[in-house]
């Protein structure tokens with residue numbers, strides 16, 4: 001029997017609720033496919049700050065490093081908005097991504113047939129959408145130096161540095177081309193090369209790397225146009241590669257193709273097998289503790305864990321199929337409700353998906 005150790009970082013707000021459903025489903029997959037998961041919990045985000053004075057305790061990082069995968073909910077709450085930037089919950093997320101060298105963030109936006117009617121967009125626009133957004137995760141304006149708030153030439157200013165090193169673009173480009181090779185071999189690199197120097201280098205490097213992948217059809221698009229095209233005609237995209245901040249924004253936008261932020265999972269990968277898996281949404285403090293949020297983004301993140309960290313495509317697919325079958329049976333959390341559907345809560349959704357795996 002295979003055994004894996006998973007670091008469980010529930011975090012803040014709805015984080016622990018959705019991770020609990022992910023664990024339920026992982027355990028069902030474990031039972032079905034003969035895999036044993038050992039979980040160890042640790043603090044991250046606002047809850048960690050309250051207990052230890054730092055949003056990312058050392059023990060959390062060392063637990064993550066000694067695990068086979070990290071399963072994360074979300075961090076943040078409005079009540080921490082006035083904290084100094086260094087101890088804000090969000091800083092912990094950036095910190096753990098950097099500490100584990102998780103430079104490649106895979107954010108699939110897939111519209112299951114069952115969810116076509118949950119999208120605010122027309123069925124003919126979203127039906128059949130299957131996009132893989134590859135977001136660079138450890139560089140860009142998120143980490144660039146110098147940054148801060150202070151007086152420059154006598155004027156008060158806030159500043160960040162949008163910077164990419166050539167080697168950072170190169171390694172994410174390789175991930176993108178390799179991913180595209182396993183899909184329909186179409187890759188669109190999204191940048192702002194008409195204005196930004198950092199994007200000019202980005203584009204140059206992507207084009208250079210493309211020579212090693214002659215079978216992949218590479219295109220380029222400016223980010224403002226890409227934001228529009230994702231809504232106008234999303235099926236033109238297969239694999240998208242982009243920088244940290246553009247990827248953050250475009251992936252939230254893409255969640256409206258299936259109709260909810262609660263549907264988009266993610267995998268954050270490095271050059272080892274240790275990855276971190278989390279929904280792309282945040283801690284939704286408004287919905288905490290009400291048993292109403294959609295756990296599917298987190299459950300699908302567990303599926304990505306099986307695929308990318310544990311090389312178990314069969315178990316990963318079983319989770320995906322279980323999600324589809326529960327949706328097909330008409331069960332919905334409120335965010336994806338459609339005509340004639342049966343509205344259920346977070347816990348019940350997790351239970352039904354777990355049962356579907358075992359049935």
Ligand code: NAD
Pocket residue numbers: 073074075076077078090093260261262278279280281282283284285286287292293294295297335
């Ligand atoms: P959010 O993603 O938490 O919520 C945006 C909207 O989507 C809200 O209306 C929320 O109720 C809804 N929503 C989110 N997840 C949902 C789900 N699973 N099911 C149903 N509805 C869902 O973003 P926000 O409101 O801008 O930020 C809230 C906090 O979360 C902030 O502190 C922010 O920094 C943090 N945040 C954390 C992460 C993360 O941990 N990865 C990601 C984004 C935001």
Ligand code: IPM
Pocket residue numbers: 076090091093094248280282
């Ligand atoms: C995400 C979030 C984070 C980001 C924040 C909370 C730091 O929005 O994971 O998409 O900007 O990367």
Ligand code: MN
Pocket residue numbers: 248249252280
């Ligand atoms: Mn985001």
